[in-house]
Amino acid sequence: MKPDSEKLLLLRMSSLFGVLADNTRLKIMYSLLDSEKRVGEIASIVGMSVSATSHQLKVLRENRLVKKRRQGRENYYSLDDYHIPALLALAGEHCREEIS
Amino acid sequence: MKPDSEKLLLLRMSSLFGVLADNTRLKIMYSLLDSEKRVGEIASIVGMSVSATSHQLKVLRENRLVKKRRQGRENYYSLDDYHIPALLALAGEHCREEIS
């Protein structure tokens, strides 16, 4: 790989990890593992205001980790990448070993 | 899983991702993929001051991602977890697809 695109890759990786490095966003991702959900639903699952949840959903969407689908006046969010569940599983495994 | 330890798990996961969410620390991890290295070596590879590098190595060590071995007046650092290379590979794969 060219040194230049290696730099870019590392930058993208650190920003991907940055997106995952937040408890609220992780909860959101977990809540979407099984099925798409509306903003209000997600907000009540993660125990945050709708506004805070929407802000975080925007971050996730800008980083292509979730996508949304409008239906009437409701927005349904779902996961938008097949690597992410695997990444969460690996990280979860690592951290579960630390705990027990 | 109990809801309480699930909360703890998510917290640990977000802080693990937080540690990975930094360009300097990622470079350090990559530089250690093949072999252990001294602080000065690492600093010159990542292009940072020895002090900054040492601070980041401390963060990595406190989170059990690297370990150190003293020999004389030199400190050799190496990776301290088998999940991490896999995590980096997965994240790298995800981001490489985004680039190309």
Added chain:
DNA sequence: GGATTACTTGAACATCTATTCAAGTATATG
């Protein structure tokens, strides 16, 4: 078409974090 629902957005504020700089420790060397 006015009110309501379901969100989104922007600004503000507080908190966290990465680097620098100066000073400190530990080991080796002459």
Added chain:
DNA sequence: CATATACTTGAATAGATGTTCAAGTAATCC
């Protein structure tokens, strides 16, 4: 034993980030 090397550490500062609050938009309902 004094000096040099190889780091580590603490405080300070500057920049990034998460939440709140108030205001805005878009679709639906009566």
